[in-house]
Amino acid sequence: EAGVTQSPTHLIKTRGQQATLRCSPISGHTSVYWYQQALGLGLQFLLWYDEGEERNRGNFPPRFSGRQFPNYSSELNVNALELEDSALYLCASSLNLGPYNTGELFFGEGSRLTVL
Amino acid sequence: AQSVTQLGSHVSVSEGALVLLRCNYSSSVPPYLFWYVQYPNQGLQLLLKYTSAATLVKGINGFEAEFKKSETSFHLTKPSAHMSDAAEYFCAVSEMFSGGYNKLIFGAGTRLAVHP
Numbered sequence: 001e002a003g004v005t006q007s008p009t010h011l012i013k014t015r016g017q018q019a020t021l022r023c024s025p026i027s028g029h030t031s032v033y034w035y036q037q038a039l040g041l042g043l044q045f046l047l048w049y050d051e052g053e054e055r056n057r058g059n060f061p062p063r064f065s066g067r068q069f070p071n072y073s074s075e076l077n078v079n080a081l082e083l084e085d086s087a088l089y090l091c092a093s094s095l096n097l098g099p100y101n102t103g104e105l106f107f108g109e110g111s112r113l114t115v116l
Numbered sequence: 117a118q119s120v121t122q123l124g125s126h127v128s129v130s131e132g133a134l135v136l137l138r139c140n141y142s143s144s145v146p147p148y149l150f151w152y153v154q155y156p157n158q159g160l161q162l163l164l165k166y167t168s169a170a171t172l173v174k175g176i177n178g179f180e181a182e183f184k185k186s187e188t189s190f191h192l193t194k195p196s197a198h199m200s201d202a203a204e205y206f207c208a209v210s211e212m213f214s215g216g217y218n219k220l221i222f223g224a225g226t227r228l229a230v231h232p
Contacts, residue, residue: 004159033219043160043206043222056219090159094218102148102167103210103218107159 002027004108006091012114013081021076021111025093031055032074033094033105034066038087046089049074050096081115088112118143118209122223129230135179135194137226139207142188148210149190150220151181155203163205166190177201202230 005024013019025032034046045058049068063079072093078085089112092105123138141147148167152160164175171183181192190207207223 031217035222042224045219045221048219050217055217056213092160101218102165103208103212103220104148104150104162104165105160105220107152107161109159112157 004091004093004106006089006108006111008111009109010112010114012116014116015081015083017081019078019081019085019113021078021089021091021113022073023076023091023093023108024073025091026095026106028095029093029106030072030096031094032068032072033092034074034076035090035092036060036087037090037110038084041087043090047076078113083115086113086115118147118211118221120207120209120221120223122205122207122226124226125224126227126229129197129228131199131230131232132196135192135197135201135228137192137205137207137228139181139190139192139223140188141190141207141209143209145212146185148218149181149183150208150210151175151179151190151192152206152208152222153177153203154206154225160206163192197228197230199230199232202228204228 031050036044048056066076068074088110090110092107119142121140150165151163164173166183174180208220210218
């Protein structure tokens, strides 16, 4: 069974440009989460999608946005890139078990964004 | 809101020595707790999870953790460290939302170094 896949693996942009990162969840998983892992700042929750809807958003400016497609894959867009956006962006997926949800996440390998 | 505190951003042990990584959580309800490991330039891999069954949880690679409600702790241990255990370790608690949804809140991480 394929795990969570992310693309691209590495992306280099300059300040002011836009970046688009993509994620395919594990088959059968309907929830997709995005986390930012910047150097020295741990894992910061960005966005959570389930069944095509944005369910929750972390403390990030509106230039961080995303969407979830009907096949449950997801896209993270970062507009007007700033130097501090340089980070590893991790996507994770989970199975929606209703009242039996535990929150367990399955992570991809990440997309490393470098802003010059 | 739930939160996680990992004591010690860096821990160094000798090969063969006991590994102890500390995690304390804050939760208003019985929590679901997780330990993840991240090897360099990779995503996060689940080590073990506590979902209100046995308080002593065994995971992969010889790791285990004990849930202690009275101490609000979920420390990770391994009796004998191996060089391949060198990685960053994250403790996480599941934040519950209405409708049975969850979101993982991560600690800041502990980088484990193993020296010969």
